[in-house]
Amino acid sequence: MQHDATLKVDNLTVDLLTSKTAVRPVDGVSYSVRKGECLAIVGESGSGKTVMNFAPLGLMPAGVSTELSGSVKFNGRELIGLEDGELRHIRGKSIGFIFQDPMSALNPVxxxxxxxxxxxxxxxxxxxxxxxxxxxxxxxxxxxxxPEARLRQYPHELSGGLRQRVVIAIALAGEPKLLIADEPTTALDVTVQAQILRLLKDLRKRLDMAMILITHDMGVVASSADDIVVMYAARAVERGPVEEVLTQPRHPYTRALINAIPKSSDTVGTRFRGLSGMPPILGAPNPGCAFAPRCDLAVAECRHTRPLMSQATHSTVRFACPIANTESEIHGTGTCS
Amino acid sequence: MLRYTGNRLQQSVVLLFLASVVCFTLVVSSPGNVAVLIAELRGMIGSPGYVEQIEQEIGLNKPLLIRYADWLGNVIQGDFGISYRTGHDVNADIMNRITVTGMLVAGGAVVATVASLVLGFIGAFWPGGITDRAVRGFALVGASTPTFFVGALVIFMFAVILNLVPAVGFNGLKSWILPWITVAVLPAAVLSRVVRVGLEEAMASPYVLTAKSKGLSRFRIMFRDALPNITPIYINALGTQIGLMTAAAIIVEPLFAWQGMGDYFLNGVRFRDFMVVQACLLLFLTFFIVVNLVVDLTVMATDPRIRRQRSGA
Structure with missing residues (x-):
């Protein structure tokens, strides 16, 4: 099942070093995506979801040196350790990219x-x-x-939705096998969002591409993705098929995240159910679970031992919380609330 | 676009008029009596009433406004009057000299443009490297060295020690090289920084990330994506520098014994030959205004965002 993956990421760790600081925005994350499928990567700002996908392909800003460890295999070919010249032939040709803000992603002149x-x-x-x-x-x-008239136009003459379609056209021009979309609908208004998502889904099916969708919008995940990886503070906390993870979240962070979505049954004036506390700073090493300070289930052990991804009982979902895993074993099901 | 061009043209005409007022005012308010100087030149300073006679002759006794109107009226018809010192027609003198200065500024502009683009690009392509630091060093030294010193230095190096080119004169390409370099060092230094900094900024923009994701080479991205985006700021800076080169001509021309407008102006000032000074000043200012106009129109023509907006309106 895993050997025919278009992209297979194993235990990927990314360190970003500038002249003054060192951060680890991605810490031992594994996932894979197959042909024709869509993997959603969700997490809050700064959880490392963009760096995780851009750094192995050499798309990091100048002046930051990137250190990678682990393995990133694209159609069986190891990307880590490749020279930038070799990565260039993969970028654009085999892997297409769609960016968050179509207003600035196109060259204005x-x-x-x-x-x-x-x-x-x-x-x-x-x-x-x-x-x-x-x-x-x-x-x-x-x-x-x-279309003929558009080709002769400049980016500023097009609306945001049309520009994002142009960005998609650019991403498709090299006939890629994998499309990496970094929050492709965040900068667009709601009606246009739906159109773009439908277009991406349709293109993926038609061109039989794999797709990675980086987002923080659970609605986008539910409508577009097959699998999901939930990131928290540089680590993956839960991974599995979308319908299972969204309906039966197991990791306390995923539960809190989904619980935070406003429901139609909420009465008017209900407070938002946000998570208390702040996400940790990535510069400081954390020996235990990064979520422990904000977690209801946390025990003393959580602060010292790093939880590993392990398979949930009765499911293909994997998640990184031994406490919730034993709890669900006792109760026989992974449902929360 | 037409409307914008029309507006800019109108502004330029107003500016030209103001420039003529400034020229005239500056010259008439400078100390010294021209009539006395002319009398001295003609060796008639002792004879009583002669100074008054000259004042009468050249119209110095008329009210200022009338003098200004007379002068401007003639200038508009293309007549700059007669030099009080030599008795030559100022127009004829200018016709002889303007090509020399034109040659200096045009050659200097080409050298400065090529040098600044190449140096700035190299610096930005290998940021922090030895070439980048060398270019930055050149920019610092070049921008802070006075032009007369640069001139003396290049004469000493290339004409005296290496004996490659003549030190002075205006005959053929060989004799033009040193003045071009001299007049181009400062603008090249300033403009290379404009290119270097502009490219660095442009290379951090989101459309460059898109270009990288396309798998394009860094050279191509910098050349085809980043460089066109700094054209407006570059052309603006270049226009200013070309304007300033006319000021540098005043220093460079005498240094290389070129008889251009700078030299003419300097002589005019030395002898209070105010018809010459007024003519030169007005031409320098006109050149500035025209360069600025050309810059604005070029920027508009090269930036599709401005070009299309104006034409759409």
Whole structure:
């Protein structure tokens, strides 16, 4: 089951070192995604979900040195340890990227047609005119009306939703096997969000791609993803099929996260059920469970021993909380509240 | 876009008018009586009534406003008058000299543009490296060294010690190289920083992350994605520097014995030849205003966000 994974990440740890600071935004995370499937990675801001996907592919800002350990296999090929020159051939060609803010992700002074076509020139070896034709095809594929005119326009002449479609067209131009979408709908308004998600789902099925969807929106997860990884403070806390994790969250953090979503049964004036406390600072090493200070179930042991991911009883879900795991064994089910 | 161009043209005409007022005011308010100087030049300083006669002759006894109106009226018709010192037609003198200065500024601008783009790009491409630090060092030294010293230095190095090019004169490419370098050092230093800093900023922007995710090489990203985005600030800075080069011409031309506008202006000032001074000042200011106009229109033409907005309105 795991050997045919498009992307298989094992025990990935990322350290970011600047001249003054060192942080570990990703700490021993494992997951995988198969062809045609969508994996959602959720977690709050700063939980490491973006770095986890960008760092192994060399997409980190200049001036930060990145140290990686563990294994990231793309179609069986190990990415960790590759030179940037080799990673470049994978970026864009085999793996496409969609970014959070389409307003700034496109170059403001270059025509949209060129920004799509250069991908086809670079990765498919097309001539400039053939690449333009390919750009036109792609722009039709992502459902942009009046495609010929759009190719000659500049990004500022398009709405946010259309720009995000252009970003998607760019990501698809190299005919990738894997699409990594970093909060693709966060900067868009709600009606456009739904359109973009539908488009992504449709394209994934049609082009038989694997997709990683980085988000903090549980609604997006429920409608789009097959599997889910929940991140907290650089670590994965729970991983499994979406329908199980969302309906029967096992890890205390996942439970609190899902419990925090406002329900239609809430009476008017009900306070938001947020999590008390603050997420930990990543610079300080933590020998125990990172969630322990905010956890209702925490015992003294939680602060000293790091909980490992282990399989839940009667389920394919894996999560990192021995306390909740034994508890569910006693009660026979993983449901909470 | 047409409307914007029209507005800018209007502004420029107003500025030109103000510039003419400034030129005239500055010159008439400078100390010394021209009539006395002319009398001295003609060796008639002792003869009584001669100074008054000259004042009458060149119209110094008329009210200021009338003098200004006379001068401006002639200037608009393209007549800058006659040099009091030499009796030459100022127009003819300018026609002879303007090509020399034009040559100096155009050559200097090309050298400064090429040098600043290459140096700034290299610095930004290998940030923190030895080339980056060398470029930064050049920028610091270049921007803080006075032009006359640079001129003396390059003459000493390339003409005296290495004997590669002539030290002075205006005949052929070989004799133009040193003045071009001299006039280009300061602008090249300033502009290389503009390129270096601008590229660094642009390379941190989200569209560059997109370009990286496309698998493009760093060189290509910097050249095709980042560089076009700093064009507006670069052209603005370049325009200012080209304007300032005319000021540098006043120093550089005498240094290399070039008889251009800078040299002409300097002589004019020395002898209070105020028809010459007024003409030179007005031409310098006109050049500044025209350069600024060209800069604004070029920036508009190169930035699609501005270009399309104006045409859409």
């Amino acid at each position: 270059r025509r949209i047609g060129r920004q799509i076509a250069e991908m086809a020139e670079l990765h498919l070896g097309l001539s400039p005119s053939a690449a333009e034709a390919r750009a036109l095809e792609l722009i039709k594929l992502v459902g942009i009306p009046d």
